[in-house]
Amino acid sequence: MTQPILELRGLTKTFVKPVSVAGHIANLFGARQKKVEVRAAAGVDLAVLPGEVVGIVGESGCGKSTVARMLAGISSRTEGDILWKGVSDRAMTADQKRDFALQVQMIFQDPFASLNPRMQVLDIIGEAPVCHGIIPASEKRAYVTALMEKVGLSGAYADRFPHQFSGGQRQRIGIARALAVKPKLIICDEAVAALDVSIQAQVLNLFMDLRDEFGLTYLFISHNLGVVEHISDRVVIMYLGRVVEIAPTEALFSDPNHPYTRLLMEQLPVLEPGARDYQPIRGELPSPLAPPPGCPFHPRCPAATARCRAEAPALRPIAADRLSACHLNDRTAV
Amino acid sequence: MTAAERPLLSVERLQTHFHTRAGVVKAVDGVDLTLRRGEILGLVGESGSGKSITGFSILGLIDPPGRISGGRIGFDGRDLVTLPEAERRRLRGKDIAMIFQDPSMTLNPVLRIDTQMIEAVQAHEKISRQAALRRARDVLVAVGIPSPDERLQAYPFELSGGMRQRIAIAIAMINRPRLIIADEPTTALDVSIQGQIIHEVKALCRQTGTALIWITHDLAVVAGLADRIAVMYAGRVVETGTTAEVIRNPQHPYTQGLIASVPSRETRGHRLYQIPGMTPSLLNLPPGCAFSARCAHATETCRTAPELTETGAGRAFRCWHPVGDRR
Numbered sequence: 001m002t003q004p005i006l007e008l009r010g011l012t013k014t015f016v017k018p019v020s021v022a023g024h025i026a027n028l029f030g031a032r033q034k035k036v037e038v039r040a041a042a043g044v045d046l047a048v049l050p051g052e053v054v055g056i057v058g059e060s061g062c063g064k065s066t067v068a069r070m071l072a073g074i075s076s077r078t079e080g081d082i083l084w085k086g087v088s089d090r091a092m093t094a095d096q097k098r099d100f101a102l103q104v105q106m107i108f109q110d111p112f113a114s115l116n117p118r119m120q121v122l123d124i125i126g127e128a129p130v131c132h133g134i135i136p137a138s139e140k141r142a143y144v145t146a147l148m149e150k151v152g153l154s155g156a157y158a159d160r161f162p163h164q165f166s167g168g169q170r171q172r173i174g175i176a177r178a179l180a181v182k183p184k185l186i187i188c189d190e191a192v193a194a195l196d197v198s199i200q201a202q203v204l205n206l207f208m209d210l211r212d213e214f215g216l217t218y219l220f221i222s223h224n225l226g227v228v229e230h231i232s233d234r235v236v237i238m239y240l241g242r243v244v245e246i247a248p249t250e251a252l253f254s255d256p257n258h259p260y261t262r263l264l265m266e267q268l269p270v271l272e273p274g275a276r277d278y279q280p281i282r283g284e285l286p287s288p289l290a291p292p293p294g295c296p297f298h299p300r301c302p303a304a305t306a307r308c309r310a311e312a313p314a315l316r317p318i319a320a321d322r323l324s325a326c327h328l329n330d331r332t333a334v
Numbered sequence: 335m336t337a338a339e340r341p342l343l344s345v346e347r348l349q350t351h352f353h354t355r356a357g358v359v360k361a362v363d364g365v366d367l368t369l370r371r372g373e374i375l376g377l378v379g380e381s382g383s384g385k386s387i388t389g390f391s392i393l394g395l396i397d398p399p400g401r402i403s404g405g406r407i408g409f410d411g412r413d414l415v416t417l418p419e420a421e422r423r424r425l426r427g428k429d430i431a432m433i434f435q436d437p438s439m440t441l442n443p444v445l446r447i448d449t450q451m452i453e454a455v456q457a458h459e460k461i462s463r464q465a466a467l468r469r470a471r472d473v474l475v476a477v478g479i480p481s482p483d484e485r486l487q488a489y490p491f492e493l494s495g496g497m498r499q500r501i502a503i504a505i506a507m508i509n510r511p512r513l514i515i516a517d518e519p520t521t522a523l524d525v526s527i528q529g530q531i532i533h534e535v536k537a538l539c540r541q542t543g544t545a546l547i548w549i550t551h552d553l554a555v556v557a558g559l560a561d562r563i564a565v566m567y568a569g570r571v572v573e574t575g576t577t578a579e580v581i582r583n584p585q586h587p588y589t590q591g592l593i594a595s596v597p598s599r600e601t602r603g604h605r606l607y608q609i610p611g612m613t614p615s616l617l618n619l620p621p622g623c624a625f626s627a628r629c630a631h632a633t634e635t636c637r638t639a640p641e642l643t644e645t646g647a648g649r650a651f652r653c654w655h656p657v658g659d660r661r
Contacts, residue, residue, distance in 0.1 A: 059524040060495075166612060167381075196380040196551055196613075201595035201606040208605065223524055226554070230597030230606070253599060267529035269554035271581060271596055 003086055004047035005217055006071070006104075006185060011044040011080035013066050038288045040066040042241040043080070045315065048185070053211070053218040055232030055249070057225060057264070061288060063241040064221045068187045071219070072106040102132060105178035109190035111170035115162040121148070121173055122158040129180045147176045150213075151206060168199035175206065179214070187219045192227060204231060225268045229253055234321075237261050240288060240296040243315055247322040257324040260297045295327065303328055340411070342545050343369040343392070343513060348405035350384075350391045359616045361387040361400070363569035366642070371512070372543040374536070376556025376577065378592070379566035382613050385549045388566070389515045392547075393432055394422045410512070428458040431506035435518040437498035440505065441490040447501055448486040454505050473504040478534050496527035503535060510542060517549045532559050553592060557581055562648060565589045568614060568624035571642075575649040585645075585656040588625050623654070631655045 015038045023033040041063040048054050056064045069075040071082065082089045084100045092100060108114035115124055125147055126140040135143045145155030151172040162170055171191065178186055188207070192200045204227065210216060222228050228235055228249075235252050237245040237260065245258040256262045286292055292299050298308040307327050315325040350362035362384040369375050379385040390396055392407055394414060407414040409430070414422060434440050442450055451470035452463055461469075467486070474482035477500045490498055499519060506514050516535070520528040536559055539546050548556055556563060557577060564574040565586065573586040584590040594607035611628040614620060620627050626636035635654045644650045 059526055168612070197553070197592055198380060198595050198609040199612075201597070201608045204597060205605050205608055225525065226597050229599055230601050249602070264526065267525045269525075269528070269532075269552065269558060271554045271557050271593060271598065 002049055004083075005050040005085060006046075006048040007081075007083035007086075008044050008046045008067070008071075009081040009083065011041055011067060011070060011082065012039065012078045013041040013063070013070060013075065014039050014078040036289060039241050039291070040288065041070070044238075044241075044243055046236060046243065046246070048217060048219065050184075050217055051211075051215060052234065053220055053232045055228035055235040056219060056221045056238060057223065057228050057235060058238035059223065061240075062238040064238050065189055066241075067238075068106065068189050068219065068221055072104055072187055073101055074106075098132075102181045103184040104187065105181065105183040105185070106187040106189060107171075107174050107178050107191045109193055111167050111174055111194065112162075114174055115170060115177075117162055120159050120161060124162070124173060125176045125180050128177070129182075132181060134181060143180075144176075147180055148173075150179070150210075151176045152202070168195055168202065171195060171199075171203055172206070175203075175210070179210065182214075183216070185217045185219065187221070189221045190223070191220075193222065193224065200227070207231065225264060226270075237264070240286065240291055242296060242325065243323075244297065244326070245322075245324045246315075247324075251319075251322060257318055257322065257329070258297075258326050259301045259303055259328070263300075263302075295325075341368040341408075342371045342373075342410060343367065344408040345388070345392065346406050346408070348388065348391060348407060349403045350387050350396055350400060351403045352400045354399055357617050360569050360619070361616060362391060364405070365566070365569070365571050367547075367564060367571065367574075368648075369513070369545050369547065372539065372545055373562065374539060374546045374548065374560045376553075376560030376563040377547055377549045377566065378551065378553055378556060378563060380551055380613055382568075382616065383566040384569040384616075385566045386517050389432070389517050389547060389549050392513075392515060393426060393430060394419075395432075424458070427454060427511075428509045429511055430513045430515065431509070431511040433499075433502055433506050433514060433516040433519045435521055437495065437502040438490065440502040441498060443490050445489075446486070447488055447490070451486070451501075451505055451508060454508050458509055469508060470504075473508050474501070476507070476534075476538060477501075477504045478530065479504070496523055496531070499523060499527075499531060500534075503531070507538060507542070507544070511544060513545045513547070514539075515547045515549070518551070519548075520555065521550070521552075528555070535559075553581070554596060565592070568619055569616060570624065570652060572625070572653070573651040575651075579649055583658070585651040585658055586625075586653045587629050587631055587655075587657065589651075590657055623652075 017036040019033050019035050027033055044067055058064045070077045087096060089100060122141065122144050126144045129135050129143065130137050130140050141158065144158055148155045148158060153169060153172050165173065192203050195203060211218065220228060220231055232249050235247060235249050236243055237258065239260050245261050256265055286299060294310050295308040295313050298304040301308065313325045313327045315323050318324045318329050345365055345367040348362055348365045352359040352361055365388055377385050377388065391402055392414065396402060402415050448467060448470060452466040455461060455466040455469055470486060471482050474485060479485055479500055520531050548560060550556055560577050562574065563577050563580040564571045567588050573580060573584065573589045580589060581593060584593055591607065591609040595609060597606055609628055614624060614627065622637040622639050626632040640652045640654045642650050642652050
């Protein structure tokens with residue numbers, strides 16, 4: 001078996017809102033204010049193989065972006081391990097750490113907020129590779145121009161500022177910036193969510209072309225199941241900070257195992273005319289401040305049992321390459 | 335024509351232009367739409383196609399430098415373009431309501447939900463606070479909000495995005511309007527919440543006989559919702575028809591391209607179809623068909639603007655070389 005390029009083991013992020021000074025004083029007088037904890041990601045395990053496209057799907061607040069930000073080194077983690085090519089980032093030498101940081105790049109959702117409005121495209125794309133000694137400063141312009149052509153922008157625009165470009169073009173600048181440091185893994189956090197359908201198609205095609213050309217691995221985060229189904233090899237479904245199902249794309253879409261995955265798929269709008277009756281998922285995502293006990297999905301699950309309310313199911317293999325966290329799988333096995 | 339046959343809304347040759355320093359932006363340039371009572375129309379187009387401006391024009395929400403420069407908007411026998419502002423104001427929120435993309439645009443952040451809903455009722459009817467509150471509660475139940483009494487006491491920031499949008503929909507429905515214009519109401523929401531809202535809005539329109547214009551860039555969303563679809567490009571409606579006709583048998587190359595570029599199971603492992611080029615700037619549109627620069631089938635003929643070709647009841651497109659002819 002090939003070694004995973006990236007492995008997450010029990011990755012957890014807890015955001016803590018401490019008790020304020022006023023709260024401490026109030027506590028002296030008998031008020032019982034406690035610090036508030038939110039587990040944005042609760043023990044995420046995932047292995048990504050080289051060259052794979054892994055889609056991560058979930059509703060807002062499920063922790064998918066938190067996981068991405070921990071990987072890209074934007075936010076710190078509370079617990080767990082990140083292994084890059086088999087080496088835990090806690091055990092890395094300084095050189096390995098630098099390589100890891102360069103080889104994992106991120107493309108953001110909002111092409112308006114993720115580019116510095118006061119920098120020319122030449123510097124936005126060219127700053128990092130020069131700084132890290134990937135190319136000499138004298139070759140910066142040629143390098144940036146070549147990269148711009150690669151992502152479908154004219155190199156003649158290198159001296160322009162971000163506001164002179166459309167949304168789709170800006171997203172291409174973001175892609176060129178990520179590619180500039182020769183990454184191995186690219187994290188796309190809702191990278192096409194803000195784009196029109198026709199521009200989205202162009203950018204998705206570009207991702208696939210670049211994958212073939214540079215041998216890239218993608219972590220593709222999206223709430224759009226249609227996009228994920230199109231682009232991913234494997235799909236991870238997250239709910240309230242936990243992974244509830246992992247499966248190869250085709251298996252997942254033809255035979256979803258977890259009740260949440262099944263409900264998500266029923267919600268997916270399809271280009272199929274005719275009276276479509278949505279069977280809405282009952283209720284909303286519970287607040288991560290007070291997650292329900294047991295299985296986090298049980299209040300909305302049509303098949304919840306007493307056990308689901310008491311005991312959190314573990315993510316377990318249910319078939320080859322497939323994992324799911326649902327008590328119902330035990331019942332069918334018996 | 336009797337009142338029952340007459341369309342509820344008939345937009346004819348509507349032109350909304352923005353007079354900017356850089357020139358005249360023809361955001362809406364000759365749009366025709368008709369809508370019968372209780373009908374759901376999906377108005378589809380990409381950013382800058384003029385779909386939202388069409389919606390705003392119907393409500394009379396165009397601010398300078400924008401102006402309705404031509405055409406007529408017939409609503410229930412009256413022309414909204416020439417209607418005095420005071421009368422238009424009486425229609426707005428009563429007979430025609432709007433749902434915006436961002437529910438925080440609709441809700442006042444410093445007022446409780448009940449205050450805002452009672453205000454919406456009392457603005458149009460002489461009715462007691464108690465009766466207005468009862469009505470507010472009833473519509474909250476109708477849009478599927480659990481424990482409506484508590485929600486009425488809440489401020490907008492205490493509610494989730496999906497809940498806020500549902501309250502915005504409830505406020506739009508509260509005066510039992512005859513027409514609702516919904517501008518990308520589910521774009522900012524999760525798929526599961528989107529499913530719930532589409533389900534509820536559709537059921538409500540069927541029950542109350544309210545007509546609905548659902549503005550969106552996502553054909554897949556309106557495919558399961560709308561009775562008819564109108565596709566807009568560069569300020570014009572380029573194709574209309576029943577939902578099934580437009581999606582199964584698109585005639586305009588732009589509609590065909592839009593449908594082909596939606597990722598799905600069938601496209602897995604293949605490149606997506608992509609419409610070449612970009613939406614043209616509305617400041618200097620190419621002469622003739624605005625889509626010709628991106629169209630694979632454009633010829634010399636396309637330098638003159640194509641007229642609307644009608645091929646059946648409510649089925650029309652604006653193209654010299656429709657897909658059907660080429661087969």
